[in-house]
Amino acid sequence: MTEARTVLIADDDRAIRTVLSQALARSGYQVRATSSAATLWRWVEDGEGDLVITDVVMPDENGLDLVPRIKRVRPELRVVVMSAQSTFATALKATQRGAFEYLPKPFDLKELLAVVERALAAPATAVVHEEGEGAPAEGEKLPLVGRSTAMQEIYRTVARLTTTDLTVMVTGESGTGKELIARALHDYGRRRSGPFVAINMAAIPRELIESELFGHERGAFTGALNRGVGRFEQAAGGTLFLDEIGDMPPEAQTRLLRVLQEGEFTTVGGRQPMKANVRIVAATHRDLRQLIRQGMFREDLFYRLNVVPIRLPPLRERIEDIPLLARHFLDRARASGLPSKQLDPEALERLKQHAWPGNARELENLMRRLAALYPQEVIGGDAVTAELAEATPMAEAEQGPGGGSLEQAVERHLASFMAAHRDGMPVRDLYERVLAEVERPLLRLALAATRGNQIKAASMLGLNRNTLRKKIRELELPVVRGLP
Numbered sequence: 081m082t083e084a085r086t087v088l089i090a091d092d093d094r095a096i097r098t099v100l101s102q103a104l105a106r107s108g109y110q111v112r113a114t115s116s117a118a119t120l121w122r123w124v125e126d127g128e129g130d131l132v133i134t135d136v137v138m139p140d141e142n143g144l145d146l147v148p149r150i151k152r153v154r155p156e157l158r159v160v161v162m163s164a165q166s167t168f169a170t171a172l173k174a175t176q177r178g179a180f181e182y183l184p185k186p187f188d189l190k191e192l193l194a195v196v197e198r199a200l201a202a203p204a205t206a207v208v209h210e211e212g213e214g215a216p217a218e219g220e221k222l223p224l225v226g227r228s229t230a231m232q233e234i235y236r237t238v239a240r241l242t243t244t245d246l247t248v249m250v251t252g253e254s255g256t257g258k259e260l261i262a263r264a265l266h267d268y269g270r271r272r273s274g275p276f277v278a279i280n281m282a283a284i285p286r287e288l289i290e291s292e293l294f295g296h297e298r299g300a301f302t303g304a305l306n307r308g309v310g311r312f313e314q315a316a317g318g319t320l321f322l323d324e325i326g327d328m329p330p331e332a333q334t335r336l337l338r339v340l341q342e343g344e345f346t347t348v349g350g351r352q353p354m355k356a357n358v359r360i361v362a363a364t365h366r367d368l369r370q371l372i373r374q375g376m377f378r379e380d381l382f383y384r385l386n387v388v389p390i391r392l393p394p395l396r397e398r399i400e401d402i403p404l405l406a407r408h409f410l411d412r413a414r415a416s417g418l419p420s421k422q423l424d425p426e427a428l429e430r431l432k433q434h435a436w437p438g439n440a441r442e443l444e445n446l447m448r449r450l451a452a453l454y455p456q457e458v459i460g461g462d463a464v465t466a467e468l469a470e471a472t473p474m475a476e477a478e479q480g481p482g483g484g485s486l487e488q489a490v491e492r493h494l495a496s497f498m499a500a501h502r503d504g505m506p507v508r509d510l511y512e513r514v515l516a517e518v519e520r521p522l523l524r525l526a527l528a529a530t531r532g533n534q535i536k537a538a539s540m541l542g543l544n545r546n547t548l549r550k551k552i553r554e555l556e557l558p559v560v561r562g563l564p
Protein backbone atom coordinates (compact mmCIF):
# COMPACT_ATOMS: atom_id res chain seq x y z
CA MET A 81 0.00 0.00 0.00
CA THR A 82 1.43 3.36 -0.99
CA GLU A 83 -0.66 6.04 0.67
CA ALA A 84 -2.01 5.95 4.20
CA ARG A 85 -5.76 5.45 4.27
CA THR A 86 -7.90 7.79 6.31
CA VAL A 87 -10.37 6.59 8.91
CA LEU A 88 -13.08 8.97 10.11
CA ILE A 89 -14.31 8.34 13.66
CA ALA A 90 -17.47 9.75 15.24
CA ASP A 91 -18.17 9.03 18.90
CA ASP A 92 -19.22 11.36 21.69
CA ASP A 93 -17.13 9.41 24.19
CA ARG A 94 -13.71 11.01 24.33
CA ALA A 95 -12.03 7.92 25.78
CA ILE A 96 -13.18 5.81 22.87
CA ARG A 97 -12.03 8.43 20.35
CA THR A 98 -8.60 8.48 21.96
CA VAL A 99 -8.17 4.73 22.15
CA LEU A 100 -9.34 4.18 18.58
CA SER A 101 -7.26 7.02 17.18
CA GLN A 102 -4.12 5.73 18.85
CA ALA A 103 -4.64 2.15 17.80
CA LEU A 104 -5.39 3.07 14.19
CA ALA A 105 -2.48 5.51 13.99
CA ARG A 106 -0.15 2.81 15.31
CA SER A 107 -1.34 0.57 12.51
CA GLY A 108 -0.44 3.23 9.96
CA TYR A 109 -3.79 4.86 9.27
CA GLN A 110 -4.53 8.57 9.13
CA VAL A 111 -7.28 9.36 11.61
CA ARG A 112 -9.78 12.17 12.07
CA ALA A 113 -12.09 11.99 15.05
CA THR A 114 -15.12 14.01 16.09
CA SER A 115 -17.81 13.91 18.73
CA SER A 116 -20.58 15.07 16.44
CA ALA A 117 -22.52 13.53 13.59
CA ALA A 118 -22.66 16.93 11.87
CA THR A 119 -18.87 17.19 11.59
CA LEU A 120 -18.64 13.62 10.32
CA TRP A 121 -21.26 14.42 7.72
CA ARG A 122 -19.30 17.52 6.57
CA TRP A 123 -16.14 15.42 6.14
CA VAL A 124 -18.06 12.83 4.17
CA GLU A 125 -19.60 15.46 1.89
CA ASP A 126 -16.17 16.99 1.35
CA GLY A 127 -14.98 13.65 0.03
CA GLU A 128 -12.68 12.88 2.92
CA GLY A 129 -11.87 9.48 4.36
CA ASP A 130 -11.72 5.90 3.12
CA LEU A 131 -13.66 4.41 6.01
CA VAL A 132 -16.10 5.63 8.67
CA ILE A 133 -16.42 4.26 12.18
CA THR A 134 -19.46 5.69 13.89
CA ASP A 135 -21.21 5.33 17.19
CA VAL A 136 -25.02 5.11 17.25
CA VAL A 137 -26.06 7.50 20.00
CA MET A 138 -24.56 10.93 19.50
CA PRO A 139 -25.93 14.23 20.78
CA ASP A 140 -26.92 15.67 17.41
CA GLU A 141 -27.92 12.67 15.33
CA ASN A 142 -28.30 8.91 15.49
CA GLY A 143 -25.40 7.24 13.73
CA LEU A 144 -27.73 4.64 12.23
CA ASP A 145 -29.68 7.38 10.41
CA LEU A 146 -26.42 8.65 9.00
CA VAL A 147 -25.54 5.35 7.33
CA PRO A 148 -28.07 5.48 4.44
CA ARG A 149 -27.28 9.17 3.87
CA ILE A 150 -23.59 8.37 3.63
CA LYS A 151 -24.25 5.47 1.28
CA ARG A 152 -26.35 7.70 -0.96
CA VAL A 153 -23.67 10.37 -1.47
CA ARG A 154 -20.62 8.10 -1.24
CA PRO A 155 -21.70 4.52 -2.05
CA GLU A 156 -18.11 3.30 -2.02
CA LEU A 157 -17.36 4.58 1.47
CA ARG A 158 -17.49 1.76 3.99
CA VAL A 159 -19.12 2.35 7.34
CA VAL A 160 -18.57 0.41 10.54
CA VAL A 161 -21.20 0.97 13.23
CA MET A 162 -20.41 0.44 16.89
CA SER A 163 -23.00 0.48 19.60
CA ALA A 164 -23.44 -0.15 23.28
CA GLN A 165 -27.12 -0.94 22.78
CA SER A 166 -26.27 -4.50 21.79
CA THR A 167 -29.72 -5.53 20.64
CA PHE A 168 -30.70 -7.56 17.63
CA ALA A 169 -32.57 -4.50 16.33
CA THR A 170 -29.35 -2.45 16.26
CA ALA A 171 -27.41 -5.17 14.46
CA LEU A 172 -30.22 -5.52 11.97
CA LYS A 173 -30.60 -1.79 11.31
CA ALA A 174 -26.89 -1.27 10.87
CA THR A 175 -26.60 -4.13 8.40
CA GLN A 176 -29.77 -3.43 6.45
CA ARG A 177 -28.97 0.26 6.09
CA GLY A 178 -25.72 -0.61 4.43
CA ALA A 179 -23.07 -0.73 7.17
CA PHE A 180 -20.13 -2.94 6.30
CA GLU A 181 -19.97 -4.28 9.83
CA TYR A 182 -21.59 -3.83 13.19
CA LEU A 183 -19.57 -4.06 16.39
CA PRO A 184 -21.23 -4.29 19.77
CA LYS A 185 -19.40 -2.39 22.50
CA PRO A 186 -17.24 -3.24 24.26
CA PHE A 187 -15.12 -4.82 21.55
CA ASP A 188 -11.48 -5.57 21.58
CA LEU A 189 -9.10 -3.49 19.54
CA LYS A 190 -7.68 -6.44 17.67
CA GLU A 191 -11.14 -7.25 16.40
CA LEU A 192 -11.74 -3.66 15.36
CA LEU A 193 -8.44 -3.50 13.49
CA ALA A 194 -9.28 -6.72 11.70
CA VAL A 195 -12.64 -5.29 10.66
CA VAL A 196 -10.99 -2.07 9.42
CA GLU A 197 -8.52 -4.07 7.38
CA ARG A 198 -11.24 -6.24 5.90
CA ALA A 199 -13.43 -3.24 5.10
CA LEU A 200 -10.66 -1.46 3.26
CA ALA A 201 -9.67 -4.57 1.35
CA ALA A 202 -13.23 -5.43 0.27
CA PRO A 203 -14.11 -4.68 -3.34
CA ALA A 204 -15.65 -1.24 -3.66
CA THR A 205 -19.10 -2.34 -4.70
CA ALA A 206 -21.90 -0.31 -3.31
CA VAL A 207 -24.37 -2.54 -1.52
CA VAL A 208 -27.41 -0.63 -0.41
CA HIS A 209 -30.01 -3.08 0.70
CA GLU A 210 -33.55 -2.57 -0.36
CA GLU A 211 -35.77 -2.08 2.63
CA GLY A 212 -38.58 -3.64 0.62
CA GLU A 213 -42.29 -3.21 0.82
CA GLY A 214 -43.98 -3.96 4.08
CA ALA A 215 -40.62 -4.05 5.80
CA PRO A 216 -41.07 -4.74 9.49
CA ALA A 217 -39.84 -2.21 12.01
CA GLU A 218 -36.29 -3.48 11.66
CA GLY A 219 -36.36 -5.93 14.47
CA GLU A 220 -38.10 -3.83 17.07
CA LYS A 221 -40.91 -6.32 17.41
CA LEU A 222 -38.87 -9.47 17.19
CA PRO A 223 -38.25 -10.82 20.66
CA LEU A 224 -34.73 -12.14 20.33
CA VAL A 225 -33.63 -11.59 23.88
CA GLY A 226 -30.14 -11.71 25.39
CA ARG A 227 -27.06 -9.53 25.49
CA SER A 228 -24.38 -12.11 26.15
CA THR A 229 -21.35 -12.08 23.88
CA ALA A 230 -22.56 -15.33 22.36
CA MET A 231 -25.92 -13.79 21.43
CA GLN A 232 -24.23 -10.63 20.09
CA GLU A 233 -22.27 -12.77 17.70
CA ILE A 234 -25.47 -14.52 16.64
CA TYR A 235 -27.27 -11.20 16.07
CA ARG A 236 -24.44 -10.06 13.83
CA THR A 237 -24.51 -13.24 11.80
CA VAL A 238 -28.30 -13.30 11.51
CA ALA A 239 -28.39 -9.62 10.55
CA ARG A 240 -25.85 -10.20 7.82
CA LEU A 241 -27.71 -13.28 6.59
CA THR A 242 -30.95 -11.32 6.18
CA THR A 243 -29.34 -9.66 3.17
CA THR A 244 -28.61 -13.01 1.46
CA ASP A 245 -30.38 -16.22 0.47
CA LEU A 246 -27.62 -18.49 1.76
CA THR A 247 -28.55 -21.83 3.29
CA VAL A 248 -28.22 -21.80 7.05
CA MET A 249 -27.75 -24.67 9.51
CA VAL A 250 -28.83 -23.88 13.05
CA THR A 251 -27.59 -26.27 15.72
CA GLY A 252 -28.20 -26.24 19.42
CA GLU A 253 -29.82 -28.24 22.17
CA SER A 254 -33.56 -28.52 22.33
CA GLY A 255 -35.25 -25.28 23.35
CA THR A 256 -32.31 -22.98 22.59
CA GLY A 257 -34.31 -20.97 20.06
CA LYS A 258 -33.46 -22.61 16.74
CA GLU A 259 -36.88 -22.05 15.28
CA LEU A 260 -36.86 -18.46 16.49
CA ILE A 261 -33.63 -17.85 14.56
CA ALA A 262 -35.13 -19.43 11.45
CA ARG A 263 -38.10 -17.08 11.76
CA ALA A 264 -35.86 -14.07 12.25
CA LEU A 265 -33.95 -14.98 9.09
CA HIS A 266 -37.24 -15.09 7.25
CA ASP A 267 -39.11 -12.17 8.85
CA TYR A 268 -36.24 -9.76 8.26
CA GLY A 269 -34.82 -11.32 5.15
CA ARG A 270 -35.37 -10.69 1.47
CA ARG A 271 -38.13 -13.26 1.28
CA ARG A 272 -40.22 -11.87 4.11
CA SER A 273 -43.21 -11.21 1.86
CA GLY A 274 -43.22 -14.92 0.92
CA PRO A 275 -44.33 -17.81 3.13
CA PHE A 276 -42.42 -19.35 6.02
CA VAL A 277 -43.02 -23.10 5.95
CA ALA A 278 -41.70 -25.44 8.64
CA ILE A 279 -41.46 -29.19 8.57
CA ASN A 280 -40.24 -31.34 11.44
CA MET A 281 -38.54 -34.53 10.25
CA ALA A 282 -38.97 -36.16 13.65
CA ALA A 283 -42.71 -35.62 13.66
CA ILE A 284 -43.60 -37.25 10.36
CA PRO A 285 -43.69 -41.00 9.74
CA ARG A 286 -40.61 -41.93 7.74
CA GLU A 287 -42.49 -43.25 4.75
CA LEU A 288 -44.39 -39.99 4.32
CA ILE A 289 -41.47 -37.56 4.48
CA GLU A 290 -40.74 -37.46 0.76
CA SER A 291 -44.31 -36.81 -0.18
CA GLU A 292 -44.61 -34.18 2.56
CA LEU A 293 -41.53 -32.42 1.22
CA PHE A 294 -42.02 -32.70 -2.49
CA GLY A 295 -45.71 -33.48 -2.87
CA HIS A 296 -47.23 -36.45 -4.66
CA GLU A 297 -49.36 -37.25 -7.65
CA ARG A 298 -52.73 -38.88 -7.40
CA GLY A 299 -52.27 -42.62 -6.97
CA ALA A 300 -48.52 -42.33 -6.31
CA PHE A 301 -48.93 -44.69 -3.37
CA THR A 302 -51.74 -46.47 -1.53
CA GLY A 303 -53.91 -43.83 0.02
CA ALA A 304 -52.82 -41.01 -2.29
CA LEU A 305 -56.32 -40.22 -3.45
CA ASN A 306 -55.51 -36.72 -4.63
CA ARG A 307 -52.51 -34.76 -5.74
CA GLY A 308 -50.72 -33.45 -2.65
CA VAL A 309 -48.76 -30.20 -2.56
CA GLY A 310 -45.42 -30.55 -0.80
CA ARG A 311 -43.63 -28.09 1.46
CA PHE A 312 -41.15 -27.12 -1.27
CA GLU A 313 -44.05 -25.94 -3.39
CA GLN A 314 -45.85 -24.27 -0.47
CA ALA A 315 -42.73 -22.36 0.46
CA ALA A 316 -42.09 -21.03 -3.05
CA GLY A 317 -40.78 -17.49 -2.82
CA GLY A 318 -40.21 -17.87 0.90
CA THR A 319 -38.28 -19.89 3.46
CA LEU A 320 -38.39 -23.63 4.11
CA PHE A 321 -37.43 -24.59 7.65
CA LEU A 322 -36.24 -28.20 7.86
CA ASP A 323 -36.40 -28.91 11.57
CA GLU A 324 -34.70 -31.95 13.13
CA ILE A 325 -32.86 -32.60 9.88
CA GLY A 326 -30.76 -35.27 11.66
CA ASP A 327 -33.88 -37.43 11.79
CA MET A 328 -34.33 -37.50 8.03
CA PRO A 329 -34.42 -41.05 6.64
CA PRO A 330 -31.67 -41.99 4.13
CA GLU A 331 -33.86 -42.13 0.99
CA ALA A 332 -35.26 -38.69 1.70
CA GLN A 333 -31.72 -37.42 2.29
CA THR A 334 -30.68 -38.62 -1.14
CA ARG A 335 -33.66 -36.98 -2.76
CA LEU A 336 -33.12 -33.71 -0.91
CA LEU A 337 -29.47 -33.69 -1.91
CA ARG A 338 -30.43 -34.05 -5.55
CA VAL A 339 -32.91 -31.20 -5.28
CA LEU A 340 -30.32 -28.95 -3.69
CA GLN A 341 -27.79 -29.83 -6.39
CA GLU A 342 -30.15 -29.39 -9.29
CA GLY A 343 -32.39 -26.64 -8.00
CA GLU A 344 -35.48 -28.56 -9.08
CA PHE A 345 -37.68 -31.28 -7.68
CA THR A 346 -40.33 -33.68 -8.85
CA THR A 347 -43.30 -34.83 -6.85
CA VAL A 348 -43.53 -38.44 -5.72
CA GLY A 349 -44.92 -40.25 -8.73
CA GLY A 350 -44.49 -37.16 -10.90
CA ARG A 351 -42.33 -36.55 -13.95
CA GLN A 352 -42.36 -32.84 -14.51
CA PRO A 353 -39.50 -31.12 -12.66
CA MET A 354 -40.36 -27.90 -10.82
CA LYS A 355 -37.99 -25.11 -9.87
CA ALA A 356 -37.16 -25.05 -6.18
CA ASN A 357 -37.52 -21.44 -5.12
CA VAL A 358 -36.89 -21.55 -1.39
CA ARG A 359 -34.35 -20.36 1.07
CA ILE A 360 -33.43 -23.29 3.26
CA VAL A 361 -32.83 -23.09 6.97
CA ALA A 362 -32.14 -26.46 8.59
CA ALA A 363 -31.90 -27.20 12.29
CA THR A 364 -30.95 -30.06 14.54
CA HIS A 365 -30.13 -30.75 18.15
CA ARG A 366 -28.12 -33.79 17.11
CA ASP A 367 -24.43 -33.96 16.35
CA LEU A 368 -24.49 -34.35 12.57
CA ARG A 369 -20.79 -35.09 12.32
CA GLN A 370 -21.30 -38.02 14.63
CA LEU A 371 -24.31 -39.18 12.59
CA ILE A 372 -22.09 -38.97 9.50
CA ARG A 373 -19.47 -41.16 11.15
CA GLN A 374 -22.17 -43.66 12.03
CA GLY A 375 -23.36 -43.68 8.45
CA MET A 376 -26.71 -42.20 9.37
CA PHE A 377 -26.36 -38.85 7.66
CA ARG A 378 -24.98 -38.15 4.20
CA GLU A 379 -21.81 -36.14 4.31
CA ASP A 380 -22.45 -34.51 0.92
CA LEU A 381 -25.89 -33.37 2.12
CA PHE A 382 -24.33 -32.01 5.28
CA TYR A 383 -21.98 -29.79 3.28
CA ARG A 384 -24.85 -28.57 1.09
CA LEU A 385 -26.79 -27.54 4.18
CA ASN A 386 -23.99 -26.35 6.39
CA VAL A 387 -23.21 -23.32 4.21
CA VAL A 388 -23.50 -20.95 7.14
CA PRO A 389 -23.56 -22.70 10.52
CA ILE A 390 -25.10 -20.96 13.51
CA ARG A 391 -24.56 -22.64 16.84
CA LEU A 392 -26.94 -21.62 19.59
CA PRO A 393 -25.26 -22.02 22.95
CA PRO A 394 -27.19 -23.75 25.73
CA LEU A 395 -28.63 -21.43 28.34
CA ARG A 396 -26.13 -22.59 30.97
CA GLU A 397 -23.36 -21.13 28.81
CA ARG A 398 -24.92 -17.68 28.86
CA ILE A 399 -26.39 -17.30 32.30
CA GLU A 400 -26.03 -13.53 32.04
CA ASP A 401 -29.02 -13.66 29.68
CA ILE A 402 -31.25 -15.34 32.26
CA PRO A 403 -32.62 -12.20 33.98
CA LEU A 404 -33.60 -10.59 30.66
CA LEU A 405 -35.10 -13.78 29.32
CA ALA A 406 -37.01 -14.43 32.56
CA ARG A 407 -38.41 -10.88 32.38
CA HIS A 408 -39.32 -11.40 28.75
CA PHE A 409 -41.15 -14.65 29.48
CA LEU A 410 -43.00 -13.13 32.47
CA ASP A 411 -44.10 -10.27 30.21
CA ARG A 412 -45.26 -12.80 27.66
CA ALA A 413 -47.15 -14.73 30.33
CA ARG A 414 -48.87 -11.51 31.36
CA ALA A 415 -49.74 -10.70 27.76
CA SER A 416 -51.47 -14.06 27.56
CA GLY A 417 -53.67 -13.18 30.52
CA LEU A 418 -51.65 -14.43 33.50
CA PRO A 419 -50.99 -12.14 36.47
CA SER A 420 -48.03 -9.78 36.46
CA LYS A 421 -44.99 -10.99 38.46
CA GLN A 422 -41.55 -9.86 39.58
CA LEU A 423 -38.58 -11.98 40.63
CA ASP A 424 -36.62 -11.01 43.70
CA PRO A 425 -32.79 -11.15 43.66
CA GLU A 426 -32.71 -14.51 45.38
CA ALA A 427 -35.06 -15.98 42.79
CA LEU A 428 -32.79 -14.70 40.02
CA GLU A 429 -29.77 -16.16 41.76
CA ARG A 430 -31.51 -19.52 41.97
CA LEU A 431 -32.33 -19.38 38.26
CA LYS A 432 -28.70 -18.71 37.44
CA GLN A 433 -27.61 -21.79 39.37
CA HIS A 434 -29.91 -24.17 37.54
CA ALA A 435 -28.48 -26.27 34.68
CA TRP A 436 -31.39 -25.71 32.23
CA PRO A 437 -31.37 -28.97 30.28
CA GLY A 438 -34.46 -27.67 28.45
CA ASN A 439 -32.89 -24.25 27.81
CA ALA A 440 -35.03 -21.20 27.00
CA ARG A 441 -38.15 -23.31 26.63
CA GLU A 442 -37.69 -24.73 30.12
CA LEU A 443 -37.24 -21.20 31.49
CA GLU A 444 -40.33 -20.05 29.63
CA ASN A 445 -42.40 -22.90 31.06
CA LEU A 446 -41.13 -22.20 34.56
CA MET A 447 -42.05 -18.53 34.27
CA ARG A 448 -45.53 -19.45 33.14
CA ARG A 449 -45.94 -21.84 36.04
CA LEU A 450 -44.74 -19.27 38.53
CA ALA A 451 -47.09 -16.68 37.08
CA ALA A 452 -50.00 -19.07 37.13
CA LEU A 453 -49.51 -20.82 40.46
CA TYR A 454 -48.08 -18.30 42.90
CA PRO A 455 -50.37 -15.66 44.37
CA GLN A 456 -47.68 -13.22 45.52
CA GLU A 457 -46.56 -10.55 43.08
CA VAL A 458 -42.90 -10.84 43.99
CA ILE A 459 -41.58 -14.36 43.55
CA GLY A 460 -38.85 -15.44 45.94
CA GLY A 461 -36.04 -17.98 45.79
CA ASP A 462 -38.04 -20.65 47.62
CA ALA A 463 -40.79 -20.70 45.04
CA VAL A 464 -38.22 -21.09 42.27
CA THR A 465 -36.46 -23.87 44.16
CA ALA A 466 -39.73 -25.70 44.76
CA GLU A 467 -40.85 -25.46 41.15
CA LEU A 468 -37.47 -26.51 39.79
CA ALA A 469 -37.39 -29.54 42.06
CA GLU A 470 -40.90 -30.46 40.97
CA ALA A 471 -40.07 -30.28 37.30
CA THR A 472 -36.65 -31.90 37.20
CA PRO A 473 -36.54 -35.28 38.86
CA MET A 474 -33.39 -35.96 36.82
CA ALA A 475 -31.45 -33.64 39.08
CA GLU A 476 -31.48 -36.21 41.86
CA ALA A 477 -31.10 -39.14 39.52
CA GLU A 478 -27.79 -37.72 38.36
CA GLN A 479 -26.33 -38.87 41.63
CA GLY A 480 -27.39 -42.49 41.42
CA PRO A 481 -27.95 -44.74 44.44
CA GLY A 482 -24.52 -46.30 44.03
CA GLY A 483 -23.03 -42.88 44.68
CA GLY A 484 -21.49 -42.73 41.20
CA SER A 485 -22.74 -40.57 38.39
CA LEU A 486 -25.46 -41.60 35.98
CA GLU A 487 -22.79 -41.98 33.33
CA GLN A 488 -20.85 -44.47 35.45
CA ALA A 489 -23.97 -46.47 36.22
CA VAL A 490 -24.86 -46.64 32.53
CA GLU A 491 -21.32 -47.67 31.66
CA ARG A 492 -21.42 -50.53 34.18
CA HIS A 493 -24.70 -51.69 32.76
CA LEU A 494 -23.48 -51.53 29.17
CA ALA A 495 -20.26 -53.34 29.97
CA SER A 496 -22.20 -56.33 31.26
CA PHE A 497 -24.56 -56.13 28.27
CA MET A 498 -21.62 -56.28 25.85
CA ALA A 499 -19.97 -59.09 27.80
CA ALA A 500 -23.18 -61.12 27.63
CA HIS A 501 -23.25 -60.77 23.84
CA ARG A 502 -19.58 -61.43 23.19
CA ASP A 503 -19.95 -65.04 22.21
CA GLY A 504 -23.41 -64.96 20.75
CA MET A 505 -24.82 -63.50 17.56
CA PRO A 506 -23.00 -60.54 16.05
CA VAL A 507 -24.36 -57.38 17.58
CA ARG A 508 -25.85 -54.91 15.07
CA ASP A 509 -27.24 -51.40 15.29
CA LEU A 510 -25.85 -51.21 18.78
CA TYR A 511 -25.94 -47.43 18.98
CA GLU A 512 -29.64 -47.18 18.20
CA ARG A 513 -30.49 -50.13 20.40
CA VAL A 514 -28.65 -48.84 23.41
CA LEU A 515 -30.12 -45.38 23.00
CA ALA A 516 -33.57 -46.89 22.75
CA GLU A 517 -32.90 -48.75 26.00
CA VAL A 518 -32.13 -45.52 27.77
CA GLU A 519 -34.85 -43.65 26.00
CA ARG A 520 -37.63 -45.99 26.96
CA PRO A 521 -37.30 -45.77 30.76
CA LEU A 522 -36.58 -42.05 30.50
CA LEU A 523 -39.76 -41.34 28.58
CA ARG A 524 -41.74 -43.73 30.75
CA LEU A 525 -40.61 -41.95 33.91
CA ALA A 526 -41.31 -38.53 32.46
CA LEU A 527 -44.78 -39.60 31.40
CA ALA A 528 -45.44 -41.16 34.79
CA ALA A 529 -44.26 -38.03 36.58
CA THR A 530 -46.62 -35.90 34.51
CA ARG A 531 -49.47 -38.42 34.72
CA GLY A 532 -49.34 -39.04 31.03
CA ASN A 533 -49.56 -35.38 30.05
CA GLN A 534 -47.44 -35.30 26.90
CA ILE A 535 -47.13 -31.53 26.81
CA LYS A 536 -45.75 -31.45 30.33
CA ALA A 537 -43.57 -34.51 29.73
CA ALA A 538 -42.11 -32.90 26.59
CA SER A 539 -41.31 -29.77 28.51
CA MET A 540 -39.75 -31.74 31.36
CA LEU A 541 -37.59 -33.64 28.89
CA GLY A 542 -36.79 -30.53 26.91
CA LEU A 543 -38.12 -32.25 23.82
CA ASN A 544 -40.31 -30.92 21.12
CA ARG A 545 -43.88 -32.08 21.67
CA ASN A 546 -44.04 -33.69 18.25
CA THR A 547 -40.73 -35.41 18.78
CA LEU A 548 -42.02 -36.92 21.99
CA ARG A 549 -45.22 -38.07 20.29
CA LYS A 550 -43.22 -39.74 17.55
CA LYS A 551 -40.91 -41.45 20.01
CA ILE A 552 -43.86 -42.74 22.03
CA ARG A 553 -45.15 -44.31 18.85
CA GLU A 554 -41.79 -45.72 17.82
CA LEU A 555 -41.00 -47.16 21.21
CA GLU A 556 -44.57 -48.38 21.54
CA LEU A 557 -44.98 -46.87 24.97
CA PRO A 558 -48.41 -47.19 26.50
CA VAL A 559 -50.29 -43.89 26.43
CA VAL A 560 -51.91 -43.40 29.80
CA ARG A 561 -54.84 -41.10 30.15
CA GLY A 562 -54.08 -38.08 32.30
CA LEU A 563 -55.83 -38.03 35.66
CA PRO A 564 -58.28 -35.19 36.06
Ligand SMILES: Nc1ncnc2c1ncn2[C@@H]1O[C@H](COP(=O)(O)OP(=O)(O)OP(=O)(O)O)[C@@H](O)[C@H]1O
Binds near residue numbers: 225254255258260441
Ligand atom coordinates in the same frame (compact mmCIF):
# COMPACT_ATOMS: atom_id res chain seq x y z
N1 LIG B 1 -33.15 -15.61 22.64
C1 LIG B 1 -34.45 -15.78 22.88
N2 LIG B 1 -35.22 -14.73 23.11
C2 LIG B 1 -36.54 -14.87 23.36
N3 LIG B 1 -37.18 -16.03 23.37
C3 LIG B 1 -36.48 -17.13 23.12
C4 LIG B 1 -35.07 -17.07 22.86
N4 LIG B 1 -34.63 -18.32 22.65
C5 LIG B 1 -35.69 -19.12 22.75
N5 LIG B 1 -36.80 -18.43 23.03
C6 LIG B 1 -38.17 -18.98 23.23
O1 LIG B 1 -38.02 -20.27 23.78
C7 LIG B 1 -38.93 -21.19 23.18
C8 LIG B 1 -38.16 -22.31 22.50
O2 LIG B 1 -37.52 -21.83 21.34
P1 LIG B 1 -37.52 -22.63 19.95
O3 LIG B 1 -38.82 -23.35 19.77
O4 LIG B 1 -37.10 -21.70 18.89
O5 LIG B 1 -36.38 -23.69 20.29
P2 LIG B 1 -35.80 -24.87 19.39
O6 LIG B 1 -34.34 -24.85 19.59
O7 LIG B 1 -36.34 -24.76 18.00
O8 LIG B 1 -36.39 -26.13 20.13
P3 LIG B 1 -36.62 -27.65 19.58
O9 LIG B 1 -35.29 -28.14 19.11
O10 LIG B 1 -37.09 -28.37 20.80
O11 LIG B 1 -37.66 -27.55 18.50
C9 LIG B 1 -39.78 -20.38 22.22
O12 LIG B 1 -40.96 -19.98 22.86
C10 LIG B 1 -38.91 -19.19 21.90
O13 LIG B 1 -39.69 -18.08 21.57
